[in-house]
Amino acid sequence: MKYKILENPNCEDAYGLIEEALRKRATITIYACCKVNYEGRALSELNWGERIILIKPDGSFLIHQEKKVEPVNWQPPKSKTRGYIQDNNLILESHRRTPKELLTVEIRKVQYITYANIEDFEELEQAGYEKDMGDMIMEKPHMIEEGFKPTAREYSVEHGFIDILGKDCDNNLMILELKARKAGVSAVKQLKRYLTDFEDDDNDYLKECLVQKKKIRGLLVAPSLGEDAKELIEKEGIEFVAVNPPKELKRDKKVTLDAF
Structure with a gap:
């Protein structure tokens, strides 16, 4: 597994690592203080707080709080992620075409960010259903x-x-x-x-x-x-x-x- 880690990076370094990870189709994990907005079939807003952001090579984009199994906000596979810097904050956007949805994450402080190229070709086997x-x-x-x-x-x-x-x-x-x-x-x-x-x-x-x-x-x-x-x-x-x-x-x- 190839991976890279940054602790307490500035905005530019965090953006650079995310761009590199997206090019390499890697799995990205970010611990950050952020706020979240969603526009699509409904509207939602999540104010500032420390959260876990997970971006997968298939386009999945998930935001987790410190409790519960399910993400508080998410976008499904085949969504498109892009990042940019605005007003000294790192912005991540996850776009879904059909239906048209946009998840926007504004990050003002990254505590920890890593990406890894994960190899896993197994299918989950289940029994008891x-x-x-x-x-x-x-x-x-x-x-x-x-x-x-x-x-x-x-x-x-x-x-x-x-x-x-x-x-x-x-x-x-x-x-x-x-x-x-x-x-x-x-x-x-x-x-x-x-x-x-x-x-x-x-x-x-x-x-x-x-x-x-x-x-x-x-x-x-x-x-x-x-x-x-x-x-x-x-x-x-x-x-x-x-x-x-x-x-x-x-x-x-x-x-x-x-x-x-």
Whole structure:
């Protein structure tokens, strides 16, 4: 990693380092006393304070305060950054074309500034989400119940996208709503809305998969249920199946003789 650091630089030196970093498409970190103005879909102003400014090679521009995870102001990738000196202060502007937005940072004192050419080619791998649950159920449908046959994923209906559709051993339609964490009332209500989308005998999916409309079952699949959700599923006639999302990353899986 190639990097350069300046502590307590004057305005001209800080500007020079930023220009060099932008030319080299480096990641820039600045600790400075600044104020911030934003013009675009709305207007905002942040008065003088000590903050962290982060500028990335993809055009991302973020301003962090000493608290909270999210930046207080930011511009997304593909924004264009430029700097200049005005009235003995360093000005940084981040322009976004569509929609038209301008984030302006006026800096009167830089405590610390650095840039680095970072090399990182890895993609984040995740596990333990609804998608992972869906993958697992599609591979091992018996974990829902014996005879369950999944037939579609992310099926579009009037009220959203159903996680998994399928049939049971008696050819009844099954609608699965997946939650990777404890399920609450909102999940039950969402599943109920999906069930209403299938009340019409003329439903396209029923024709498509030739399901005999004996019964339509709604199943909420999650590690556990909140107390309020338990009362509501009984009232609505919805079933619950306890399933924990997988917590294994794909890169952790090892090939064994069982795979052959």
